[in-house]
Amino acid sequence: MFKYINKRLVWSIITLGTILFILFLLLQFMPGTPFNDEKLTPQTLAIMNAKYGLDQPFMTRLWIFYSNVITKFDFGISMAIQKNWPVGDLVLPRLGISVRIGLQALLLGTFNGILLGVLSASKRNTWIDTLATILAILGVSIPSYVFALTLSYFLGYKIQIFDIIFNYKDPFFSSLLPTIALSMFIMAQTTRFLRTELIEVLGSDYIKLVEAKGVSKFKIIYKHGLRNALISVVTILGPLTVNLLTGSLVVEKVYAVPGIGSMLVNGILTNDYNVIMMIAFIYSALYIAMNLFVDILYGIIDPRIRVAKGG
């Protein structure tokens, strides 16, 4: 199995490298540069030229770009949000809160989704199933920002249970609304997928044999059915992460969460390209990391992959 992970690891690194290349290329095409600011003194200009090799040929600049990123994780300086500040200083402190809310949403969403999916599959075609299916399709269709807006309006503004804006004094409680808004799609998609998987698993031959063994219905669903169905659900974790990333932009904006999502939105608004580059790279890295994680997880929980075919 280690060979398998190694291969995936290598591919991940290649993909990251390619992304950096694309980012670099795009940077060349961006209208306007950070270094046209009148406030820059000739000395600073000279230092930056030296540091970023702005007057050097393409390949040298590419090389400098790559080495800056890989060795120092340096994406340059901010051009608009906080002028001349290293982008890393602006972005990295905000990474934590975004990751935290993202993970909270992922956990909440998958947990609820699994619960609903199991209920729905085990009580097929009853009102529970119909209700769960309706919730699921709503959760999948309605955009995350609609949820964010609705929750914010009703629970934050009209009935003032929750904070409408994130605040540092109460990091956990005020992160609840953003977490819930973000988790809706995750929950809905997990429900749908698990339901389909579970129904298929419960129709398979080995479940019939387990039933013939006289095992209770509860154990059939949870011990046998769920174990097999969850394996397949793991595969959707990747696309779900993308949704988390997308949703985080909106949710952070609506709730004024000081994360990298809102910073990205800010960067877009102000055309602060280096900020955008860095966050785009971080997002890509998160996505690739999740995919790698899923591959490894898959290898662990599916005995057919974990235990190589033997004797």
Add this chain to the structure above:
Amino acid sequence: MEKNALLEVKNLTLSFKLSAGINHVIRDISFTLAQGETLAIVGESGSGKSVTTKAIMGLIDDNGAVEEGSILFKLNETEEVDLLKVDKDYLQKNIRGSRIAIIFQDPMTSLDPTMTVGKQIMESMLEHHKVTSKSEAFKKAKELLDLVGIDHPDKRIKQYPHQLSGGMRQRVVIAIALACEPDLLIADEPTTALDVTIQSQILELIKDIQKKTGVSIIFITHDLGVVANVADRVAVMYAGKIVEEGLASEIYYNPQHPYTWGLLSSIPSLSDKGSEILSIPGTPPNLINPPVGDAFAYRSAYAMKIDFEEQPPMFKVSSTHSAATWLLHPLAPKVEMPAILKERIQLYQSKRGQQHD
């Protein structure tokens, strides 16, 4: 219930609700299984043989309904229970796995791929409280693996199904079935999905187990050839009815129903060099509108007018042998079984005679 009987099926009638109509899958069948005996139920796909076993275990799909009949099962010397009248809960706790066990057809899909082989054997023991601890269950599981002829039980018990071959998996399925020492073992086409060589091994194993444990067996198959050595009694099913039943020797050497003739004739045999292989023309009837008379008449070369008017009753050929065909009615013309079949039977009988000398 009869004195020696373990299972008595009486007038079982079962149908399924389909969008096209009601499918009368089982139409009034009755048979008895004595303790320690092996009954083979033979028939084509669609004859109702598999559904019968599912009915015994209470594993019929939701759109199926028992219209009539009873299935009496002997719990002990003094008690018997009608399996059709108890609820699913009772069946799960007291019958399935513990008193009656089943082996399915396809070993490749019969085992949970995420559980070790050992755990799957231990599962029913623990569920039905046949053991007092997990370690005891583990020990018993190892013994069972040994019993079913799997090499290196200590190694195998920790393996997953995908690490075993088809034949081995079927042995595991048998081990699972035997885990709680059931009174009745239902084998639903256990060798159909296996290679011929493995087939005979599994059949030998089942015979062996019966000798060792005295378990009663219902053996479902579409292949009379497979059953020859294993069965004590045979019941032939067609279109949801039992058309002939008797001791194995009676069915093989003195078959009376044209369908049985057809089945026996269609077994390819090495000894008939150059002769044709007879097949039964046509296909089984649609049971949504079951035929009025003898369902097999449409495919039989011996059909008579009355076959299309009325269903034949079971005619007794001997105290243990009966067949449901109008050909056995005194008014019916005397009919001989196909020549090829007659030759074959004579050949076998002479061989058998030689063996006994």
Add this chain to the structure above:
Amino acid sequence: MSYRKEQFESVTLQNTEQQEMLASNTGFFKDAFTRFATNKGALIGLIFITIILGLALIGPSITPHIYNEVITTNINLPPRIPFLENFGIFNGFWEGIDVYAKKGFDDLYYWFGADGLGRDLWSRVWMGTRISFLVAFVAVMIDVAIGITYGLVSGYFGGKVDLVMQRLVEVISGIPNLVVVILLVLVLKPGLVSIIFALMITGWISMSRVVRSQVLKLKEMEYILAARTLGASSFVIILKEILPNIMGQIIVMTMFSIPNAIFYESFLAFVGLGLQPPLASLGVLISTGYQSMLIYPHMVIYPVIVLSILMLSFNLMADGLRDAFDPKMKGF
């Protein structure tokens, strides 16, 4: 019971009266159509889509107002609908005040209210729907075409071509769609073309994967046929064999891609990369309306409702289509 001898006369069976097949043999598409028609969710989706698209076509013309006409005296007017106002809803009230009466507008009706520049929201919402839908539709059509072509080429030619093409896909799909879309729109400057381009770039991959796997599956079967047929017509055969087989999946995936594209377009608008004025899609309306959400909720509610229903209906219909074409088809 007594029987007569004649009853036991043998009957010769010519063309054995086999009972006819009860179930009539219907075609694949006919079967699918029946399944779809009995799926309540799918039908609801279809009905709503028809209603919304219908309104998108005729909506703006129903009211006397022009969608992009700025009337500064009419800014922020709440919704007021002639018949319904007698029931206490849509009566032009805002925070307890009858705004229309206050301003002396007795004969003026803005069904969805007016926005910050006095423009009629009813017309704007339906114009916005037109644009949102068009953008999504065009993007999806293009990416379906690309996806099918890519999958066909990659699968049919196989070998090195396939290897390279698939490696490419692997790398591209390693980058989250979000990043690609944002970067592209950023570089190409937000606008109709750049947004369509960005949406299209990210959508074709899953279609190409499905097509490719079908081609591979059929190619294997075709080798038997290929031995007997002329080499040149293999391509045509594959075209004739594959396309009907995957038509179902293509339709389903297309149906799912449309709400996805609609969402992405509105999402881009929300984060500031949307269509520029005067073009106003639903996303743009939501994005501008959101800013005054707490004060004038009507500006954001109606586009949100229309967008949500549109996406919901497409998803319902797509679900229904998927179940209709293949009740066992998994995936999302």
